[in-house]
Amino acid sequence: MITTDRMAAVDANAAALGVPRKQLMESSGNAVARAVREVADPGATVALCCGRGNNGGDAFVAARFLSAYDATVHLLGRPESIRTDIARENWTALETAEIPTEVVTDAADLALGDPDVVVDAMLGSGATGALREPERTAARLINESDAAVVAVDVPSGIDADTGEPTGSDADAGEPTGSDADTSEPSKIITDSGIHVDADRVVTFHDEKPGLAALDAEVTVADIGIPAAAERFTGPGDLLGLARDPNSHKGENGEVLVVGGGPYTGAPSLAARAALRAGADLVRVACPETVAREVQGFSADLIVRELPGDRIGPNHLDRVRDLADANDVVVLGPGLGDGDGSAEFVREFLTAYGGRAVVDADALRVVPTVETDAELICTPHQGELVGMGGETADDPNERAALVRSFAAEIGHTLLVKGAYDVIAGGGNGDEVRLNRTGNPGMTVGGTGDVLAGAVGALAAQTDPFRAAAVGAYVNGTAGDLAAAENGYGLVATDLIDRLPEAMRDE
Ligand SMILES: NC(=O)C1=CN([C@@H]2O[C@H](COP(=O)(O)OP(=O)(O)OC[C@H]3O[C@@H](n4cnc5c(N)ncnc54)[C@H](O)[C@@H]3O)[C@@H](O)[C@H]2O)[C@H](O)CC1
Numbered sequence: 397m398i399t400t401d402r403m404a405a406v407d408a409n410a411a412a413l414g415v416p417r418k419q420l421m422e423s424s425g426n427a428v429a430r431a432v433r434e435v436a437d438p439g440a441t442v443a444l445c446c447g448r449g450n451n452g453g454d455a456f457v458a459a460r461f462l463s464a465y466d467a468t469v470h471l472l473g474r475p476e477s478i479r480t481d482i483a484r485e486n487w488t489a490l491e492t493a494e495i496p497t498e499v500v501t502d503a504a505d506l507a508l509g510d511p512d513v514v515v516d517a518m519l520g521s522g523a524t525g526a527l528r529e530p531e532r533t534a535a536r537l538i539n540e541s542d543a544a545v546v547a548v549d550v551p552s553g554i555d556a557d558t559g560e561p562t563g564s565d566a567d568a569g570e571p572t573g574s575d576a577d578t579s580e581p582s583k584i585i586t587d588s589g590i591h592v593d594a595d596r597v598v599t600f601h602d603e604k605p606g607l608a609a610l611d612a613e614v615t616v617a618d619i620g621i622p623a624a625a626e627r628f629t630g631p632g633d634l635l636g637l638a639r640d641p642n643s644h645k646g647e648n649g650e651v652l653v654v655g656g657g658p659y660t661g662a663p664s665l666a667a668r669a670a671l672r673a674g675a676d677l678v679r680v681a682c683p684e685t686v687a688r689e690v691q692g693f694s695a696d697l698i699v700r701e702l703p704g705d706r707i708g709p710n711h712l713d714r715v716r717d718l719a720d721a722n723d724v725v726v727l728g729p730g731l732g733d734g735d736g737s738a739e740f741v742r743e744f745l746t747a748y749g750g751r752a753v754v755d756a757d758a759l760r761v762v763p764t765v766e767t768d769a770e771l772i773c774t775p776h777q778g779e780l781v782g783m784g785g786e787t788a789d790d791p792n793e794r795a796a797l798v799r800s801f802a803a804e805i806g807h808t809l810l811v812k813g814a815y816d817v818i819a820g821g822g823n824g825d826e827v828r829l830n831r832t833g834n835p836g837m838t839v840g841g842t843g844d845v846l847a848g849a850v851g852a853l854a855a856q857t858d859p860f861r862a863a864a865v866g867a868y869v870n871g872t873a874g875d876l877a878a879a880e881n882g883y884g885l886v887a888t889d890l891i892d893r894l895p896e897a898m899r900d901e
């Protein structure tokens with residue numbers, strides 16, 4: 397089962413692995429043609445109703461595979477308005493190959509004839525809001541026809557994630573654009589959920605959550621997306637993290653780093669990485685003895701001094717107040733392994749109900765603490781063993797072990813290694829591998845950068861995704877740094893390259 401958003405991510409990851417979308421479209425179109433062959437014999441009439449996105453593109457391809465049929469491609473809209481290059485290239489191929497096409501710019505001109513089969517390729521996963529014209533009229537004509545209806549990916553007008561009509565949520569109940577029905581209010585209401593009533597759906601790669609409930613036969617076509625596109629993080633994992641252009645200061649994440657005492661560099665690295673990974677405000681709570689030094693590393697940080705030279709239970713009230721005013725806490729960088737610090741971590745987590753990234757010396761407390769907090773633990777393999785987890789050389793074996801340990805402790809794990817393993821804390825949760833990064837990153841401080849970056853991301857998205865994306869961008873920043881500095885790279889090189897590593901195009 398895969399959601400529309402995850403599908404878009406996997407699609408982009410496949411392209412990065414060398415399997416571009418146009419190749420996938422060829423497989424999709426081929427699968428659609430196969431479904432047509434299953435419902436009608438050669439010679440039957442087939443009307444392919446195509447939108448201007450890639451859903452339509454799939455059907456342009458299908459038409460090439462249907463030479464034994466009397467097939468006509470109906471394009472809803474002008475060819476110049478076809479939205480993607482790959483769909484346009486496949487449209488042009490139809491024209492040059494003299495496969496019958498019809499351009500429908502006005503819904504009133506749409507005449508399907510009396511086909512044996514209709515292929516509904518108007519809208520797929522790119523649909524937003526209720527069907528607009530001319531798709532709306534076309535959906536009505538398709539539903540009125542006696543033809544067998546084969547929908548491409550999802551019936552047009554249905555949300556593949558929910559099975560409900562697109563636009564049935566609050567903002568999109570009313571159709572937009574030109575619409576002949578506006579003089580009949582009751583009709584608008586009854587038609588706002590109009591969608592294609594398909595007999596068959598050919599969807600791609602994996603089942604979609606909303607399709608099972610439909611009264612249609614659903615088949616899943618393998619379109620050649622490599623398993624690695626899902627298994628490994630990739631550039632597609634960054635999609636959908638773009639921020640609201642109207643957002644204000646603080647709305648894109650406030651992160652509190654709690655650490656320092658025996659060390660000053662670690663909390664500073666984590667905090668600066670959080671800023672470079674997109675957090676709006678980053679505060680560091682550290683012992684007063686190191687506060688000036690931590691602040692001295694960067695004017696961008698807000699430093700909160702805690703009395704004394706080590707963080708301990710006497711700071712719980714103050715840190716709780718600070719934590720409540722932030723979205724995410726990053727606990728552990730440079731904290732040290734003193735008894736007081738471990739007790740502080742235990743008591744803090746026991747009472748904390750928010751989201752936290754736990755790293756370094758704070759990690760060993762996690763398996764023994766009862767907490768309502770959502771934790772993202774970032775151990776290397778030695779620290780994982782220290783927590784009571786197991787590791788293995790083979791990445792797949794390690795993935796299975798990390799997955800079951802994450803479920804056991806009930807928290808997200810990001811286990812660092814040549815292949816990082818990310819596992820969610822629920823039973824049956826996903827596991828993902830990250831293979832960005834290089835041996836230059838064994839230098840001190842890169843783990844602090846990772847913890848800070850994950851902290852910033854955890855203010856924007858769910859813990860599993862924050863961990864997966866954090867591992868991906870930290871490794872990518874390391875690869876960019878290695879391209880310039882080789883194995884002489886240092887942790888601060890990664891921080892400066894995080895923004896480039898996070899670019900999703
Ligand atoms: N990996 C894959 O899953 C692949 C999927 N493919 C197919 O591509 C579509 C998704 O294509 P996309 O171009 O993103 O979107 P659509 O074709 O669904 O829609 C595009 C277009 O339609 C307009 N639009 C949006 N909402 C409405 C509306 N309510 N009424 C009218 N018009 C609307 C809008 O302008 C959009 O830009 C996927 O479903 C698969 O079929 C590829 O084959 C590659 C592999």
Ligand SMILES: [K+]
Nearest residue numbers: 516519550552
């Ligand atoms: K469709």
